[in-house]
Amino acid sequence: xxxxxxxxxxxxxxxxxxxxxxxxxxxxxxxxxxxxxxxxxxxxxxxxxxxxxxxxxxxxxxxxxxxxxxxxxxxxxxxxxxxxxxxxxxxxxxxxxxxxxxxxxxxxxxxxxxxxxxxxxxxxxxxxxxxxxxxxxxxxxxxxxxxxxxxxxxxxxxxxxxxxxxxxxxxxxxxxxxxxxxxxxxxxxxxxxxxxxxxxxxxxxxxxxxxxxxxxxxxxxxxxxxxxxxxxxxxxxxxxxxxxxxxxxxxxxxxxxxxxxxxxxxxxxxxxxxxxxxxxxxxxxxxxxxxxxxxxxxxxxxxxxx
Amino acid sequence: xxxxxxxxxxxxxxxxxxxxxxxxxxxxxxxxxxxxxxxxxxxxxxxxxxxxxxxxxxxxxxxxxxxxxxxxxxxxxxxxxxxxxxxxxxxxxxxxxxxxxxxxxxxxxxxxxxxxxxxxxxxxxxxxxxxxxxxxxxxxxxxxxxxxxxxxxxxxxxxxxxxxxxxxxxxxxxxxxxxxxxxxxxxxxxxxxxxxxxxxxxxxxxxxxxxxxxxxxxxxxxxxxxxxxxxxxxxxxxxxxxxxxxxxxxxxxxxxxxxxxxxxxxxxxxxxxxxxxxxxxxxxxxxxxxxxxxxxxxxxxxxxxxxxxxxxxxxxxxxxxxxxxxxxxxxxxxxxxxxxxxxxxxxxxxxxxxxxxxxxxxxxxxxxxxxxxxxxxxxxxxxxxxxxxxxxxxxxxxxxxxxxxxxxxxxxx
Numbered sequence: 001x002x003x004x005x006x007x008x009x010x011x012x013x014x015x016x017x018x019x020x021x022x023x024x025x026x027x028x029x030x031x032x033x034x035x036x037x038x039x040x041x042x043x044x045x046x047x048x049x050x051x052x053x054x055x056x057x058x059x060x061x062x063x064x065x066x067x068x069x070x071x072x073x074x075x076x077x078x079x080x081x082x083x084x085x086x087x088x089x090x091x092x093x094x095x096x097x098x099x100x101x102x103x104x105x106x107x108x109x110x111x112x113x114x115x116x117x118x119x120x121x122x123x124x125x126x127x128x129x130x131x132x133x134x135x136x137x138x139x140x141x142x143x144x145x146x147x148x149x150x151x152x153x154x155x156x157x158x159x160x161x162x163x164x165x166x167x168x169x170x171x172x173x174x175x176x177x178x179x180x181x182x183x184x185x186x187x188x189x190x191x192x193x194x195x196x197x198x199x200x201x202x203x204x205x206x207x208x209x210x211x212x213x214x215x216x217x218x219x220x221x222x223x224x225x226x227x228x229x230x231x232x233x234x235x236x237x238x239x240x241x242x243x244x245x246x247x248x249x250x251x252x253x254x255x256x257x258x259x260x261x262x263x264x265x266x267x268x269x270x271x272x273x274x275x276x277x278x279x280x281x282x283x284x285x286x287x288x289x290x291x292x293x294x295x296x297x298x299x300x301x302x303x304x305x306x
Numbered sequence: 307x308x309x310x311x312x313x314x315x316x317x318x319x320x321x322x323x324x325x326x327x328x329x330x331x332x333x334x335x336x337x338x339x340x341x342x343x344x345x346x347x348x349x350x351x352x353x354x355x356x357x358x359x360x361x362x363x364x365x366x367x368x369x370x371x372x373x374x375x376x377x378x379x380x381x382x383x384x385x386x387x388x389x390x391x392x393x394x395x396x397x398x399x400x401x402x403x404x405x406x407x408x409x410x411x412x413x414x415x416x417x418x419x420x421x422x423x424x425x426x427x428x429x430x431x432x433x434x435x436x437x438x439x440x441x442x443x444x445x446x447x448x449x450x451x452x453x454x455x456x457x458x459x460x461x462x463x464x465x466x467x468x469x470x471x472x473x474x475x476x477x478x479x480x481x482x483x484x485x486x487x488x489x490x491x492x493x494x495x496x497x498x499x500x501x502x503x504x505x506x507x508x509x510x511x512x513x514x515x516x517x518x519x520x521x522x523x524x525x526x527x528x529x530x531x532x533x534x535x536x537x538x539x540x541x542x543x544x545x546x547x548x549x550x551x552x553x554x555x556x557x558x559x560x561x562x563x564x565x566x567x568x569x570x571x572x573x574x575x576x577x578x579x580x581x582x583x584x585x586x587x588x589x590x591x592x593x594x595x596x597x598x599x600x601x602x603x604x605x606x607x608x609x610x611x612x613x614x615x616x617x618x619x620x621x622x623x624x625x626x627x628x629x630x631x632x633x634x635x636x637x638x639x640x641x642x643x644x645x646x647x648x649x650x651x652x653x654x655x656x657x658x659x660x661x662x663x664x665x666x667x668x669x670x671x672x673x674x675x676x677x678x679x680x681x682x683x684x685x686x687x688x689x690x691x692x693x694x695x696x697x698x699x700x701x702x703x704x705x706x707x708x709x710x711x712x713x714x715x716x717x718x719x
Contacts (some may be wrong), residue, residue: 154546
């Protein structure tokens with residue numbers, strides 16, 4: 001490492017690096033560390049009480065009612081992750097392939113597919129809330145219109161349809177992102193390889209499974225990891241569409257909502273508990289960090305260097 | 307003797323001359339952004355009567371108000387005066403010792419306030435009063451007068467009449483009740499706005515005395531009756547209908563009744579200035595059963611225990627507890643002031659105030675939001691289950707009692 005003298009260039013570089021570094025330290029590193037610290041204290045409202053060691057962690061994991069709330073929220077996050085893996089990333093891959101193959105109208109669709117990603121979550125959530133409105137929603141009206149009124153549902157009011165409504169809204173919103181990443185990956189596949197394949201087989205299936213899929217592995221690593229992190233930190237869409245309580249009866253509750261409720265309280269429970277909230281935040285952070293690292297390492301290993 | 311008089315006179319004169327220089331600036335925090343103009347008017351009145359004291363009104367987002375306030379108080383940058391929530395929502399701020407305890411010595415007018423309103427602004431742990439309560443809200447049934455008249459319906463006196471009235475509206479192609487339950491807290495409103503008279507005052511008293519719990523047949527029976535009415539007379543797919551849509555259904559005249567709080571009256575008038583509203587307490591089984599509304603208090607005005615200008619703050623609190631302020635509050639903000647003796651020009655408010663004379667507290671908010679799980683969270687989720695046929699009223703009674711036993715002493719076995 002070259003010695004950096006505190007003159008001229010060195011000073012200049014220091015002056016440029018220190019402010020952003022200080023910013024990151026103050027607004028990212030410090031809050032994370034303090035959340036870790038908060039988790040080990042007892043809190044009365046916002047007043048810090050005694051040091052309680054791992055008590056808060058024990059409470060959120062093993063003491064009722066927190067235990068069932070934690071399990072329920074975590075279970076929903078897992079459902080969301082796997083469902084989006086199929087709906088968002090799976091569909092994204094198929095869409096990317098179709099766009100890459102240059103089917104008619106590909107240029108238009110490339111923009112159309114990505115457009116929802118640009119919309120703010122609030123807009124998407126409200127749109128879907130309107131679509132799914134039990135009386136005036138376009139979904140129910142259309143179903144009745146084509147004589148399938150028996151399929152019309154109060155989508156956001158039933159435990160078994162609410163979470164899936166949110167998942168579909170989320171997938172619609174974000175499907176453009178994996179599509180774009182996969183498409184970029186496909187466009188990087190060298191033409192010679194594709195020519196060589198064409199000599200061997202006409203089958204699209206072989207082309208996808210044998211050539212395209214392995215060669216877009218770096219793209220897959222990115223979208224899988226980001227989806228994992230996104231699914232377990234999911235907050236905005238359920239917050240807007242279902243509310244802070246994970247209505248109805250916790251069937252759309254996810255860790256993000258549950259953490260927020262516990263730390264900051266909500267209208268229906270006056271309690272604010274920074275200790276339990278911080279403990280939850282730490283657990284979510286550790287879980288996401290560890291699993292995301294594992295996913296990244298495992299997926300990296302299967303990437304092929306051309 | 308003379309000397310002393312002169313000395314006192316000089317001292318008084320010095321104080322009088324110095325007074326403007328000692329002008330005291332107070333900050334006053336609130337979550338009522340929409341009431342800013344009214345509060346600035348109230349403050350002008352106060353400042354005119356109390357030269358030397360200025361009050362600055364600052365508002366913050368309602369949903370996060372408690373967090374913002376508690377953080378500021380903890381950091382020592384809190385306001386001199388503030389609006390605080392009631393019941394469990396007060397507890398967070400009050401239990402940390404940030405608020406100045408109030409007595410009838412410091413704020414004499416409080417002696418006349420109703421016990422229930424003072425209880426709402428007292429800490430549960432120490433029973434100390436921390437704020438001057440400002441408004442009460444009532445959970446009842448609001449109806450569209452034009453639709454009632456057109457269908458020849460009078461305010462129902464028994465549960466049967468309520469059902470018959472609903473059926474009449476339904477037959478006429480009007481949605482009887484506009485309510486939806488997709489928004490969690492609406493379940494609690496619907497349950498107690500419609501069911502309080504069925505539960506009855508005796509049930510409430512016995513529950514408070516610890517001689518019964520939520521498995522009581524009066525409570526579960528009320529839940530069953532509410533669920534039955536909901537299934538028959540709420541909009542199609544009401545379990546997926548959110549709160550704003552339900553409000554629109556009612557204010558647009560598509561529905562005849564809305565189970566809600568007295569705070570809805572102003573909203574409906576704003577949404578549809580032509581709508582003619584009426585209110586009634588949902589009836590009990592027979593006409594003899596007391597018709598009860600669910601009553602609760604919104605919040606109060608408190609002073610910072612560590613404030614620099616405590617004396618001036620208390621002066622302002624005394625003004626906020628005065629009948630003059632209460633009357634202005636009721637007239638400008640169309641709210642039920644808690645100040646005793648206030649009269650209401652608005653006939654609807656006068657009627658709500660009348661109904662308040664026969665009430666039980668809005669149960670979960672007033673008594674069961676002091677621990678986790680809160681009674682509100684439980685009843686909201688459980689009613690959503692009941693409305694979608696996934697539980698029974700009896701099971702809800704057990705779930706509530708067992709759930710609350712985690713922190714509510716009388717339910718602990």
